[in-house]
Amino acid sequence: MKKAITFLFLILFEITAFACPVCKRNQPKVLRGIVHGPGPESNWDYVSIVITIIITVFALIYSVKWLLKPNENNQDHIKYSIFK
Template identity: 50%
Template sequence: MKNYKKIISFILILTANFAFACEACKLQQPKITQSFTHGSGPDSKWDWMIVAVIAIITIYTLFYSVKYLVKPGEKNRDHIKNSILN
């Protein structure tokens, strides 16, 4: 178990420098995304709309993924999950 912690820590430390925007990109971004993204930022209102739709879809799928992972609701004794759990 200790090896997994070391591997995860190493990966997080290795990727920490790439997780945030560089100084040049910070100056080109709007205030909301200034430290998090690279590039010139959104060019129009459509870009923000696309980001909002993607965020809603992501939150929706995350919610239902966790919901069905925690409590799947299948009670049939012949369900395939019972062959794995037994």
């Protein structure tokens, strides 16, 4: 667990190092120092990002949930042929 937390911390720390000084200056305050290149051109860019984040988090939560507890109890299921 310590390795996973350290790895996530290092990844998040590395993300902030991507923007160059010119991009830091030109980005909006919310994204300053995080992204490289041109910033959002309109508020619709933020809307699309938020929708994408919501879908991704939803998919991640259900993927982990069904991976850990699939609730498949049928004895004829293919997974039981692997367990035998």
